[in-house]
Amino acid sequence: MFExxxxxxxxxxxxxxxxxxxxxxxxxxxLREVRIALLEADVNFKVVRAFIDRVRGKAVxxxxxxxxxxxxxxxxVVYDELVELLGGxxxxxxxxxxxPTVIALIGLQGSGKTTTAAKLARYFGTQGHHPLLAAADVxxxxxxxxxxxxxxxxxxxxxxxxxxxxxxxxTTAVREAAERGLSPVILDTAGRLHIDEVMLDExxxxxxxxxxxxxxxxxxxxxxxxxxxVAERFNAAVGIDAIxxxxxxxxxxxxxxxxxRHVTGRPIAFVGVGEKVDALEPFHPDRLASRxxxxxxxxxxxxxxxxxxxxxxxxxxxxxxxxxTFSLEDFRDQLRQVRNMGPLDQILGMLPFGKALRGLPxxxxxxxxxxxxxxxxxxxxxxxxxxxxxxxxGSRRTRIARGSGTTAQDVNRLLRQYAQLRKMMRxxxxxxxxxxxxxxxxxxxxxx
Amino acid sequence: xxxxxxxxxxxxxxxxRSHEFLGxxxxxxxxxxxxxxxxxxxxxxxxxxxxxxxxxxxxxxxHRAREEVMFGTVTRADQLRPLFRRFIxxxxxxxxxxxxLEHQPAVILMLGVNGSGKTTTSAKLAAxxxAAGRHVLLAAADTxxxxxIEQLEEWGRRVGVEVIRQxxxxxxxxxxxxxxxxxxxxxADALIVDTAGRLHTKSNLMDELAKLTRVVARQMPGAPHExxxxxxxxTGQNGLSQARLFHQGIGLxxxxxxxxxxxxxxxxxxxxxxxxxxxxxxxxVGERVEDLQTFDADRFAEAxxxxxx
Numbered sequence: 001m002f003e004x005x006x007x008x009x010x011x012x013x014x015x016x017x018x019x020x021x022x023x024x025x026x027x028x029x030x031l032r033e034v035r036i037a038l039l040e041a042d043v044n045f046k047v048v049r050a051f052i053d054r055v056r057g058k059a060v061x062x063x064x065x066x067x068x069x070x071x072x073x074x075x076x077v078v079y080d081e082l083v084e085l086l087g088g089x090x091x092x093x094x095x096x097x098x099x100p101t102v103i104a105l106i107g108l109q110g111s112g113k114t115t116t117a118a119k120l121a122r123y124f125g126t127q128g129h130h131p132l133l134a135a136a137d138v139x140x141x142x143x144x145x146x147x148x149x150x151x152x153x154x155x156x157x158x159x160x161x162x163x164x165x166x167x168x169x170x171t172t173a174v175r176e177a178a179e180r181g182l183s184p185v186i187l188d189t190a191g192r193l194h195i196d197e198v199m200l201d202e203x204x205x206x207x208x209x210x211x212x213x214x215x216x217x218x219x220x221x222x223x224x225x226x227x228x229x230v231a232e233r234f235n236a237a238v239g240i241d242a243i244x245x246x247x248x249x250x251x252x253x254x255x256x257x258x259x260x261r262h263v264t265g266r267p268i269a270f271v272g273v274g275e276k277v278d279a280l281e282p283f284h285p286d287r288l289a290s291r292x293x294x295x296x297x298x299x300x301x302x303x304x305x306x307x308x309x310x311x312x313x314x315x316x317x318x319x320x321x322x323x324x325t326f327s328l329e330d331f332r333d334q335l336r337q338v339r340n341m342g343p344l345d346q347i348l349g350m351l352p353f354g355k356a357l358r359g360l361p362x363x364x365x366x367x368x369x370x371x372x373x374x375x376x377x378x379x380x381x382x383x384x385x386x387x388x389x390x391x392x393x394g395s396r397r398t399r400i401a402r403g404s405g406t407t408a409q410d411v412n413r414l415l416r417q418y419a420q421l422r423k424m425m426r427x428x429x430x431x432x433x434x435x436x437x438x439x440x441x442x443x444x445x446x447x448x
Numbered sequence: 449x450x451x452x453x454x455x456x457x458x459x460x461x462x463x464x465r466s467h468e469f470l471g472x473x474x475x476x477x478x479x480x481x482x483x484x485x486x487x488x489x490x491x492x493x494x495x496x497x498x499x500x501x502x503x504x505x506x507x508x509x510x511h512r513a514r515e516e517v518m519f520g521t522v523t524r525a526d527q528l529r530p531l532f533r534r535f536i537x538x539x540x541x542x543x544x545x546x547x548x549l550e551h552q553p554a555v556i557l558m559l560g561v562n563g564s565g566k567t568t569t570s571a572k573l574a575a576x577x578x579a580a581g582r583h584v585l586l587a588a589a590d591t592x593x594x595x596x597i598e599q600l601e602e603w604g605r606r607v608g609v610e611v612i613r614q615x616x617x618x619x620x621x622x623x624x625x626x627x628x629x630x631x632x633x634x635x636a637d638a639l640i641v642d643t644a645g646r647l648h649t650k651s652n653l654m655d656e657l658a659k660l661t662r663v664v665a666r667q668m669p670g671a672p673h674e675x676x677x678x679x680x681x682x683t684g685q686n687g688l689s690q691a692r693l694f695h696q697g698i699g700l701x702x703x704x705x706x707x708x709x710x711x712x713x714x715x716x717x718x719x720x721x722x723x724x725x726x727x728x729x730x731x732x733v734g735e736r737v738e739d740l741q742t743f744d745a746d747r748f749a750e751a752x753x754x755x756x757x
Contacts, residue, residue: 040503042684045494109707110563110680141602146595149616153594193710220563224500224684226712233711247562250647252686275562275592 005254006292008037013075027059027074034078042255044228047085047262055081079289085258086285091242091267093184096213100132100183102174104210106203106238107218108230109191112246114143116218116272117188118150119280120244123270124184125156132182134173135160136206137190147188154277157182166190166202170210187212194233203238214241216269219260221248227256228263235264242269245283249274261285326425328386331418332378335371374414376404389415474499478529478753484517488525500684500715505722509535529753536749539718544745545702545727548673549577553585553631554638555664555671558704559657559694560678562645565706567596569678569732570642571603572740578609582637587627588613589620589660590644600642607737620644621660628667641672648693661698676729678704681714691720702729705743709734713752 012033016026031052038048058077095101103120105113114137121131133151135158137143144162151158159173170187177185189206192199207215217240219227234240243260248271261268268283320326378386380403385392392400392415401408474495482488489510496506512535516522522531548554556573558566570586577584586609590596597613604611612627624641631639643660646653664671677694679687694700703726705714717728728743 036503039494039497040685042500042686045498049494108682108710110565112563140599141606142595142598145598146593149594193707195711220680220682222561222680222684222686222690223682224687224712224716225498226500226682226710227684229711230682247647249649250561250686251649251689252684255684 005037005041008040009034009078009292012037013078016074022074024060027056030074031056031059038255038258041258042224042227042252044225044255044259044263047228047259050262051081051085082258082289082292083286085262086289087261087267090282090284090286091269092282093214093242093269095129095184099181100174100177100185101214102185102187102210102212103214103216104170104187104189104206104212105216105218105244106189106234106240107191108193108220109140111191111218111220112272113137113191113218114147114150114188115275115277116244116246116270116280117147117186118154118156119272119277120270121151121156121186122154122277123280124186125154129184130182131156132173132177132180132185133158133160134169134185134187136166136169136173136187138162138164138166138169139190143188143190150277167205167209170206174210184213194230194237200237207238215239216242216244217260217266218244218246219256221245221252221254221256221271222250223256225259228259231260231264231266235266240264240266242267244268244270244272246272248272249279324422324426326422328378328381328389328418329383331421332375332386335375335378373404373406373410374417377401377406377411377414380404389418477525478532480525482525484513484523484525484528489513492528496715499713500687500719502685502688502716502719505539505715505718508539508722533749533753536718536752537746540721540728540743540745540748543717543721543726543728544743545729546742547729548701549582549638551670551673553628553636554673555628555631555668556638556640556674556676557661557664557672557698558640558642558676558678559698559700560645561647561680561690562593564645564678564680564683565732566590566645566678567599567603567642569704569706569730569740570640571600571607571609572732572737573730574604574609574638574640575607575737576740577638578607583635584609585627585631585634585636585639586611587623587639587641589623589627589641591616591618591620591623592644596642596644620656621663624660624664625667628664628671632668648690648697654693654697657698674701674729675699676702676704677726678706679714679717679720681705681707682710682712683714683716685716685719687716688720688723691724691726695724695726700726702727704728704730704732706732708732709739 012030016022016030034055035048035052038051039045043051055077058081059074093101093103105117105120107113117133121133124131133147133156135144135147137147144160147160148158159176160169164172166189173185173187177183187206187210189203190199192203194200215238217231217234219231223230231240231243243264243266245254245256245268248254260266268285270280271283273279273281320330377400380400381392385396385400392411397408397411401411477488477492477495492513493506493510496509497503509532513522513528513531516531522528547556558570560566567590574584574586586600586604588597588600588611590600591614594616597616601611601613612623612630614623614626620643627639627641630636641664643657644653646657648654661672661675675698677691677700679690683690691700691703703717703720705717705728708714708731720726721728731741731743731748733739733741
């Protein structure tokens with residue numbers, strides 16, 4: 001998500017940044033473009049208007065125009081305002097002092113509540129909590145079955161029975177959680193239109209019965225200008241504490257995200273980034289703003305790397321590079337780790353100056369496929385071949401290709417890349433020797 | 449399309465709500481006697497974009513309005529109202545087409561992103577065809593989402609239509625294959641295949657769908673007879689990208705616009721139709737089975753921009 005908006009903003013800001021001197025006309029022209037870019041990204045027009053006014057107020061000020069790098073100053077103003085718009089530094093759901101903490105998910109039909117409930121349960125599980133899921137959507141056929149199946153996947157107990165009322169299910173769940181020492185309790189409520197009074201009454205009844213600590217509105221990132229109406233009405237009807245943005249892994253431009261937070265004043269707590277149950281991430285407004293203006297999101301990248309690379313493996317790797325014993329098996333481990341970090345295009349999107357990478361193929365699925373293909377090729381080799389690939393001759397190559405469902409060319413490509421990597425590593429080793437005293441910053445952080 | 453409940457009021461009821469809520473400001477503008485000037489055009493553009501029409505369609509209408517202003521036929525904001533209604537109807541009239549159900553069985557694929565309403569729409573369509581005296585089968589080809597098969601089966605029980613299914617996690621193309629064979633063997637009139645929701649940017653999932661379509665086409669030349677993308681009316685500009693990629697990947701025969709009973713108007717269909725030329729075959733204006741209807745451009749325009757006021 002956000003890629004198109006990000007590209008457009010960056011192109012506009014690049015042009016502004018290139019000017020040695022800025023006039024009010026330059027800025028006005030750029031702001032007009034920013035306005036259209038935001039509107040096309042589904043940002044609500046009221047929000048766009050307020051945003052542009054604020055940027056104009058700050059950017060046209062004397063300090064900016066007189067500074068040595070006016071263009072950079074404008075980028076900074078836009079960045080600051082985006083962070084402000086998106087909700088500062090992020091939002092964490094506080095746990096109640098008297099457990100169980102009760103979290104209710106509400107939203108339109110099809111916004112992704114049930115899937116999000118399971119993802120949220122899994123997330124809290126990884127944070128050391130013991131959640132309980134309540135399947136309180138008794139209206140949609142088989143919604144209870146769906147949550148139960150998902151609960152099994154994420155290993156979280158689910159209470160719910162399609163024959164009960166949603167109020168009963170929720171109160172039972174909270175009581176059961178208290179008895180079994182489980183928290184938080186995540187309530188998956190039925191989807192409803194924000195103008196359906198009967199269904200809103202049901203929601204009010206649930207709220208009165210279990211008094212949730214957090215009411216989270218699940219908003220589909222694909223939603224257009226209507227997102228704002230939906231958020232406003234749910235907020236008015238039952239009150240919402242935070243927002244979860246679902247389906248952000250498509251190519252939606254995410255304008256809804258920029259709008260709902262502004263209109264309701266409620267922060268975005270999480271974003272859904274894929275279909276799998278682990279595809280839910282805490283939302284960091286500052287990081288997104290940074291990506292939108294092309295400054296990259298190194299923090300998230302580092303966190304991802306830390307989450308998918310364990311320290312021992314990293315240490316082994318450094319030792320192997322030093323001793324020049326980096327084999328194809330180690331190469332395979334590396335490939336796996338890169339894959340664990342997530343889709344390549346997401347990773348690249350987090351690098352600063354992502355615009356420098358614009359020449360790369362837009363669709364990185366091919367590269368992704370290469371990773372799997374390379375892994376298959378290495379898997380089809382004998383241990384001997386993995387340790388000393390130079391023994392791979394024509395007939396071995398044919399066998400490996402056939403075993404891995406690839407071609408001899410693919411095998412060659414892998415071997416070439418491996419050879420290049422070894423060569424690069426020798427270079428790194430030399431560099432390390434030279435810089436022994438100072439050390440290379442990035443290098444050390446991996447090894448230590 | 450005689451079997452579909454006649455349009456008329458239901459559509460307008462559903463749409464009236466949307467008009468009341470989101471159309472408020474546009475309505476005010478069209479009710480005022482303000483003279484038309486640049487600031488009015490700017491405001492108009494914003495309000496049109498706020499109805500998800502997108503910058504391009506908003507520009508289209510502005511051009512048309514400017515022409516009228518130049519000829520002197522329009523001078524006040526309230527005169528834009530009928531102009532806008534005509535503009536919507538003219539733009540969408542070629543989009544109003546019925547389902548192709550001549551073949552026996554007519555194979556109808558339901559496609560779309562997650563949560564757009566494929567399963568519900570499949571069931572409603574099945575119920576309506578059945579009520580019209582046709583023999584219908586449903587196929588549960590969403591083998592990915594937890595309990596999706598159970599959801600369709602429950603619907604099948606409610607509307608009295610048989611559901612062809614396999615185990616959860618099985619190959620959706622295999623389900624479709626079985627279903628086409630069953631539909632042929634039982635001389636069904638129509639087979640509605642409910643597929644798994646997928647984001648249009650996931651090329652592997654789009655490939656899976658292309659495979660399903662190929663399997664159906666190989667088994668029955670000419671099939672699928674309808675490949676409908678189900679589109680949630682709340683969808684913004686991204687709807688165009690969805691339609692474009694589904695069209696590229698599978699070849700759509702039309703759109704089915706759902707959830708028009710909310711506050712969103714589905715304005716994005718104007719842009720989709722303008723840029724891709726896809727017809728709109730069905731609209732969903734409520735929860736009941738009869739709330740699924742054929743699309744009528746004039747009524748749609750009328751509901752969005754009522755004559756009175």
